[in-house]
Amino acid sequence: xxxxxxxxxxxxxxxxxxxxxxxxxxxxxxxxIPDEPGTLARLCGRHVISxxxxxxxxxxxxxxxxxxxxxxxxxxxxxxxxxxxxxxxLDRSHCTGRLAFNAAWLRxxxxxxxxxxxxxxxxxxxxxxEEIAELCNSFADVTVLRTADSxxxxxxxxxxxGPVINAGDGTGEHPTHAMADLYTxxxxxxxxxxxxxxxxxxxxxxxxxxxxxxxxxxxxxxxxACFPEAVQQVVLMQRLDQGFAAGQREELERAGLRIETLTxxxxxxxxxDVARKLIPAVDLMYVHQLQTVHVARMQVVESIALFKPExxxxxxxxxxxEAAHLLNDSPHNGYFTxxxxxxxxxxxxxxxxxxxxx
Numbered sequence: 331x332x333x334x335x336x337x338x339x340x341x342x343x344x345x346x347x348x349x350x351x352x353x354x355x356x357x358x359x360x361x362x363i364p365d366e367p368g369t370l371a372r373l374c375g376r377h378v379i380s381x382x383x384x385x386x387x388x389x390x391x392x393x394x395x396x397x398x399x400x401x402x403x404x405x406x407x408x409x410x411x412x413x414x415x416x417x418x419x420l421d422r423s424h425c426t427g428r429l430a431f432n433a434a435w436l437r438x439x440x441x442x443x444x445x446x447x448x449x450x451x452x453x454x455x456x457x458x459x460e461e462i463a464e465l466c467n468s469f470a471d472v473t474v475l476r477t478a479d480s481x482x483x484x485x486x487x488x489x490x491x492g493p494v495i496n497a498g499d500g501t502g503e504h505p506t507h508a509m510a511d512l513y514t515x516x517x518x519x520x521x522x523x524x525x526x527x528x529x530x531x532x533x534x535x536x537x538x539x540x541x542x543x544x545x546x547x548x549x550x551x552x553x554x555a556c557f558p559e560a561v562q563q564v565v566l567m568q569r570l571d572q573g574f575a576a577g578q579r580e581e582l583e584r585a586g587l588r589i590e591t592l593t594x595x596x597x598x599x600x601x602x603d604v605a606r607k608l609i610p611a612v613d614l615m616y617v618h619q620l621q622t623v624h625v626a627r628m629q630v631v632e633s634i635a636l637f638k639p640e641x642x643x644x645x646x647x648x649x650x651x652e653a654a655h656l657l658n659d660s661p662h663n664g665y666f667t668x669x670x671x672x673x674x675x676x677x678x679x680x681x682x683x684x685x686x687x688x
Contacts, residue, residue: 348518348642348664355517360397362520363390370395373682379487379496381505381552389556390523393513395678399437400671408439409681416443416470418462419497421478426669427497427507431474434676443470463489472683475499493683501543506679508549510672511644512557514664515614517671518642522560532562534611539618541566542575546646547618551582558586565608566591569601602629609636615662617645617653630656637662644668 349355369391398404415435419428432442443466463486466473473490476497477483483499498504521527535554541547554561564582566573569592573579579589596604609615615637630653642664643657657663 345666346659346661346663347666348661349640350514350518350642350664351667356397356400359513359517359520360394360401362516362523363394363397365394366391370682370685373679374685375493375683377487377494377496378505378679378683379483379494379499380503381508381549384505384509384553384556386556389509389512389553392509392675392678392682393516395681396513396671396674397517399674399677409684410435410438410440413440413472413684414443414470415440415680416445416466416473418445418466418473419476420462420482421476421498421500427476427504427672428474430510430669430672431495431497431506431676433673434680437673438677438680440680459486460489462486467491472680495679498545500545501548502545503549503552504545505549505553506676507546507646507672508553509679510668510675511550511616512553513671513675514644514668515554515560515642517667518664519560522557525559527560529562532560533613534562535564535614535616536567536608536612537564537616537618538567539616540568540570540573541578542570542572544618544646547616548578550616551587555582555585555587561587563588563590565595565612567608569593602632605629605633605636609633610638613638613641615641615643617643634660634662 366387369387372388415431417428417431432444435442459482463473467490470492472493472495474495474497475483475486477486477499479500480502481500483496483502487494496503496505515533516523519527519531519533521531522533537547537551539547541551551564554564564587566589573591583589592604596607599607634653634656639661641662643662645654645657645665658666
């Protein structure tokens with residue numbers, strides 16, 4: 331006999347992830363942040379272009395609103411109904427950030443004006459920045475803009491009459507990505523939002539990548555610096571000739587972060603000797619570049635084995651296939667939760683841009 335039952339998804343299939351993926355984490359975070367009416371009004375009608383423009387009170391309220399969206403408390407509201415988002419990625423990017431922005435806007439009831447199919451023509455023909463901006467002014471209420479470099483981004487910005495969200499400006503910034511990083515971290519340890527969190531809960535953060543040239547790392551460090559009491563130490567895990575741009579490290583240290591580099595901590599030790607000493611103390615591994623040519627399979631296996639049981643990996647760009655294979659289905663994988671949460675964070679940002687406006 332032929333089984334005529336239609337196949338469907340199996341909700342019993344649950345992959346292993348970091349404990350931050352547990353459903354109650356958003357509720358705990360929400361209950362840890364007192365409501366401060368009026369704080370989000372600071373965003374109304376404004377641009378979201380740099381982590382420099384955010385502080386702890388504003389970030390807390392954005393996370394609180396994101397948690398409400400994740401918990402479904404606002405699912406019957408559609409604040410973007412009859413509004414249009416101009417999604418303008420001019421660097422031919424195929425990153426998942428575009429999808430997160432689209433999903434967030436559509437969940438809020440808005441409609442999309444997606445330039446994806448016309449980007450080649452826009453970038454290869456005569457269109458000037460002010461002409462492209464005027465299209466967005468004419469057709470949309472808000473623009474998500476990504477460019478290949480900061481000069482292009484800030485050259486176009488004055489031509490927009492509506493809010494612009496920076497989705498990446500070359501080596502500059504990616505502020506909403508950093509917000510999603512913070513949302514993930516504070517869902518994991520909401521106790522870190524206290525003015526004086528317990529010392530044994532504060533984060534030792536290892537950065538794998540180049541803070542001087544990587545926008546996700548730059549924005550993440552600036553935003554975590556809004557909560558310096560949550561961080562025990564930040565360690566740059568690659569021996570780079572120039573690990574920080576001019577003034578970057580000084581800015582972070584003035585904000586209260588304690589920064590170390592491998593050259594300072596272990597000037598002559600081999601990389602694996604460093605890993606054996608340092609990785610057991612790391613709470614968060616923030617990985618931008620982990621390339622096969624630099625890291626052998628056995629080094630990856632041994633390094634992961636050194637993690638604390640609840641250590642988290644956040645991965646804007648995991649280029650090492652072996653590391654991804656081992657981490658994707660492990661209790662250290664926080665980046666799938668970050669990807670899911672990034673939609674709710676962007677919903678909170680969009681909603682705040684138009685709060686109180688008709």
